[in-house]
Amino acid sequence: MAKNPMNNLSYGLFVLTAAEGEKHNGCIINTVTQVTTEPNQITIAVNKANYTNEMIRRTGKFTVSVLSEEADFDLFKHFGFQSGRNVDKFADFTDARPVENGTMCITRGTNAYISAKVVQEIDLSTHTLFLAEVTASEVLADVPSATYAYYHAHIKPAPAPKKPEGKAVWVCQICGYVYEGDPIPADFICPLCKHPASDFERQVQPAKEEKAVWVCNICGYVYEGDPIPADFICPLCKHPASDFSRKVE
């Protein structure tokens, strides 16, 4: 059973793209909602730390490509784990084509695109909520859309964090990043996917059960047990238990 009721909300997943002059960029979001049909309007919530947010605020237009169950983890890493501030995400990315409003739609691992122009911006502190009117849309493939739950179950590799024994670490439930410390600072932001500390789960690797043996100081014979019986005699050199030292493996 889910521990956090907020995790019971269901979301789709999208590549949100923007264009400014020659610069194209995009990021992964899970916050696209159709809010009215007449006019046809959608909202998106985008972290202010995302370069895509800045581009949309300056240009007032964007496209969301709807990720399908055929999307692979590389696509999420490409758009969701690095920023267009530092890399050109479209430099060698060939699975995209320009659409009506000059932004890119993603053609691999997606099943539709929806372009929109911003009609209102709401400041949500960490995020901007953009209300936008749909200007163009097209179905690209007949493959089911990927939900957040599908991403967790089938796309994101199971986290295999290198956990220090007996110590707690915090694992990002979105991308698998491991914060090596405990507790995680309340204002911590995942350096990969920019999700907050509340999206991290505390995981503890129980310390390995220690196994002790007794080694004969005279001949090196190993008694596999703990404690060594007081009347034990080394079967090799015949020395008593008092000549054995306890060693922990």
Ligand SMILES: Cc1cc2nc3c(=O)[nH]c(=O)nc-3n(C[C@H](O)[C@H](O)[C@H](O)COP(=O)(O)O)c2cc1C
């Ligand atoms: C599964 C997943 C879901 C995400 N959802 C959102 C989201 O809803 N809103 C958001 O602002 N960022 C979201 N992100 C984080 C951005 O995609 C990420 O910070 C990206 O690197 C920003 O790129 P940019 O700086 O080029 O815009 C998500 C990332 C992943 C992997």
